[in-house]
Amino acid sequence: MTELEANIAKFKDLVDGAKTILVLQPDSPDGDSFGSALALEEIFGELGKNVVLFSYKEPEPYLRIHEGWDRVAQDMPKQFDLTVLVDTGSPKLIKSTLEHHATALMAKPMVVIDHHASRQDFGFTTIDIADTSVATAELIMQLCLDFDWTVNTSAAVKLATALLSDSLGLTTSGTTYRSVAMYAECIKRGASPSELSRLHREVSALEPTQVHLKGQLLSSIEYVCDGELAIAEITPDVVADNKDKFEPYNMIISEMQWTKGVKLAAVFKNYGTKVSVPLRSTNESAAPIAAKFDGGGHPNASAYRTTTTDIAAEKAKLIAAYEAYRKETTVEAD
Ligand SMILES: [Mn+2]
Secondary structure (H helix, E strand, O other): OOHHHHHHHHHHHHHHHOOEEEEEOOOOOOHHHHHHHHHHHHHHHHOOOEEEEEOOOOOOHHHOOOOOHHHEEOOOOOOOOEEEEEOOOOHHHHHHHHHHHHHHHHOOOEEEEEOOOOOOOOOOOOEEEEOOOOOHHHHHHHHHHHHOOOOOHHHHHHHHHHHHHHOOOOOOOOOOHHHHHHHHHHHHOOOOHHHHHHHHHHHHOOOHHHHHHHHHHHHOOEEEOOOOEEEEEEOHHHHHHOOOOOOHHHHOHHHHHOOOOOOEEEEEEEOOOOEEEEEEEOOOOHHHHHHHOOOEEEOOEEEEEOOOOOHHHHHHHHHHHHHHHHHHHHHHHO
16 A cells, blocks of 8 residues: 555545544635635535634635635634645645644644645645645545545535636646546536636636736736746735735736747736745746745746845846756756
């Protein structure tokens, strides 16, 4: 039995023995973590368990498409028997949760269901169920099939949405036969592809003012490194104006990534006090470049935080890192 198989067996035993299960996700939920967590609420509910959903931050508006989004609480329950943490590859992603609730969490077993290639140790004992699924939702559906757990229509819609979110509609490089097969399992249980697409269009529709902002941001893109690296900045005023409403970089980063000649797209999201840099690539440079700055993620979609708020200097560092990466990979290709 492999370690993964042993952990899967342990997970089943722990769920069987638990009365109340805490479903935890990263401090800032995303489409995959959120859909996976809400689906697990249904799946564990079908098994007769009490389920409590927690995220440190409130879900962003685009996530509030699912029935049950308002059950994801920011209060840690007093009593639970097991924690299931979804879609979390690094303790940094649950930093605030751990700062406030580490003692309660460490007193009970924690199972982590995840799919991040760049997994980091949590610094405490966890039972890890991790593979290279395109989304955590894919792995959850596979586990439900293995255990013969009921996935009702509502859970199927939530898993399908999560799967489509991380795989960008089943199009990313991590999408496999199994990703599509698990999506089909969701459709089999009543999720409708056209309805999922309509829902996605509806929640991602922009306000007229956002379309104007998108135009301004697109005009500000700089192209460097022979046009291979596209860089944009979201200035502190734009970040502040849209705080808790939406992510301006989401409107432009895919356009940047898929501009002719561009291989890496970087957006400096400048809060004024800190700067985060989401990266997208078409040559799998996003992960190694993010890693150079202590960040992480997926081969073509990663992120890091800068160490200073000097945007010009941080841009120069990124350009140097990309130039170095280009040299390294050219040497390897020779
Ligand atoms: Mn994910």
